[in-house]
Amino acid sequence: MDDQKKIESIYVEAGQSMLANLPLSMVLTDPNRPDNPIIYVNRAFEQLTGYAASAAVGQNCRFLQGDARDQPQVEVLRRAIEARESVTVTLDNRRLDGSSFRNRLIIAPAFDDDGSIYAFIGIQSAVEDVAEDAHPDDADIASFDDRLREMQHRVKNHLQMVASMIRMQSKEADPRAAFPILARRVDALAALYDEFHIPPRSGEARYDVVSAGGYVSRVVSIVGALDGRRNVRVTVDTDPVYMRTERAAQLGLLTSELLSNALNHAFDGRSEGVVSVQMKELGGDRLRLTVSDDGTGMGGSNWPEQGNLGARIVRGLAGDLGAEMTVTSTGSGTIVTVQLDNPIDTSLEADGRRILSDAEGQRTGKVERLNG
Structure with missing residues (x-):
């Protein structure tokens, strides 16, 4: 395995180590690969969706939409990913057993010290009675979103700390x-x-x-x-x-x-x-x-x-x-x-x-x- 492959594996291992037992469903995707595939999901994702990690990794997150690809919020999500920006949406998703759930999703890009993007971090949770066009200033939604953003912020900062250490390590004589x-x-x-x-x-x-x-x-x-x-x-x-x-x-x-x-x-x-x-x-x-x-x-x-x-x-x-x-x-x-x-x-x-x-x-x- 060459150094670049080793570095990529460290990112995934970091996700596995840090995120595996979080109570919130979390996904890491790699925008540097074709179609921005999932590279990691934690156990809470498996429990929420019914999909094992082996079935989710390698796919684009849109597979959770099933046939419901024409949702207005999907386009909002697509534009944010294309612009490499953070966004919050509520999507109609499908579990492995075919049942539907309202998925409150927050995504954000994660960058290296040199400004290069290396992952998107998504945190999601099933929510009840949230309209697709619900206003983010609604008290219950705002409180819920704050909780998701808080966790996402921590995870992103810590992954960036890992990225910084990897970059420092790569400068050693024998990294x-x-x-x-x-x-x-x-x-x-x-x-x-x-x-x-x-x-x-x-x-x-x-x-x-x-x-x-x-x-x-x-x-x-x-x-x-x-x-x-x-x-x-x-x-x-x-x-x-x-x-x-x-x-x-x-x-x-x-x-x-x-x-x-x-x-x-x-x-x-x-x-x-x-x-x-x-x-x-x-x-x-x-x-x-x-x-x-x-x-x-x-x-x-x-x-x-x-x-x-x-x-x-x-x-x-x-x-x-x-x-x-x-x-x-x-x-x-x-x-x-x-x-x-x-x-x-x-x-x-x-x-x-x-x-x-x-x-x-x-x-x-x-x-x-x-x-x-």
């Missing part, structure tokens, strides 16, 4: 040798989607806030399994912290890079050791992530100011988070400390209440109950 490392990074992002199955507010599915404590713990387990050494123990201790999804994704990737670096380099010439990961609230909307080991130290290294792709990713993620990072290394081990602002009040009251901030990270003062 093929590092594809397993890239797969680990994709797995770290995929773990974030597991937290979407644990709604942060009781009775309301939300995708803009996740349990960062739970997510970081998942990342530690993944990296420990992939990069771990037989006699090196990995411990994790996190506070019940909630974060905005995008910052949580960046923090999870940063944790993955720091832990992987420790496991792969801290114990040269040593048969055993301990790596500890902690994430603690400091008060005043401040968090501290600490990754420490009792290894042999970094010697005279100036990591991550100098180093390989992993070091560059660490610097980039820390910069994106606006974090302060310090590295202290001696002959008895290394401590990496990352401090950052978390503009959402994560203090858990005795009765289970938390004070949430709004979408821009400003305090609202509104008290809401969260699970966790």
Whole structure:
């Protein structure tokens, strides 16, 4: 398999890893291939339509329309795809068993860093009693669409993060040798989607806030399994912290890079050791992530100011988070400390209440109950 084919497969694997268990039906299509075929569907798609992934992949999404090809919204969808724009439509679709359903569909293009489109992301859900010409400002429809767009926005951003990492990887001297490392990074992002199955507010599915404590713990387990050494123990201790999804994704990737670096380099010439990961609230909307080991130290290294792709990713993620990072290394081990602002009040009251901030990270003062 040549490098280009390998890169294409990574996109699909990213979709499989990140999207498989989402509760919303999702489709990835490739507009760079003839007729923009489906390249991935998740399990929710199979459940919604009755079609197995093997029957859907390779077809254009219009196969779900059956004989109903003259719907006005089909033309709206076609024009948006041709212009490579986002669009929301409601279509009359058919399941495998022949039954019909109203399909509320939102699609959006996903672009590489250089502006090249590599996929369309579609999120869909069956809706009842929605007229084909329903106005998007109707309260129920607007709320429903907001939920779909919110998830789509997260997925698109995370796939673009994968695309960016692939592009960085391709510049390495031997990019093929590092594809397993890239797969680990994709797995770290995929773990974030597991937290979407644990709604942060009781009775309301939300995708803009996740349990960062739970997510970081998942990342530690993944990296420990992939990069771990037989006699090196990995411990994790996190506070019940909630974060905005995008910052949580960046923090999870940063944790993955720091832990992987420790496991792969801290114990040269040593048969055993301990790596500890902690994430603690400091008060005043401040968090501290600490990754420490009792290894042999970094010697005279100036990591991550100098180093390989992993070091560059660490610097980039820390910069994106606006974090302060310090590295202290001696002959008895290394401590990496990352401090950052978390503009959402994560203090858990005795009765289970938390004070949430709004979408821009400003305090609202509104008290809401969260699970966790």
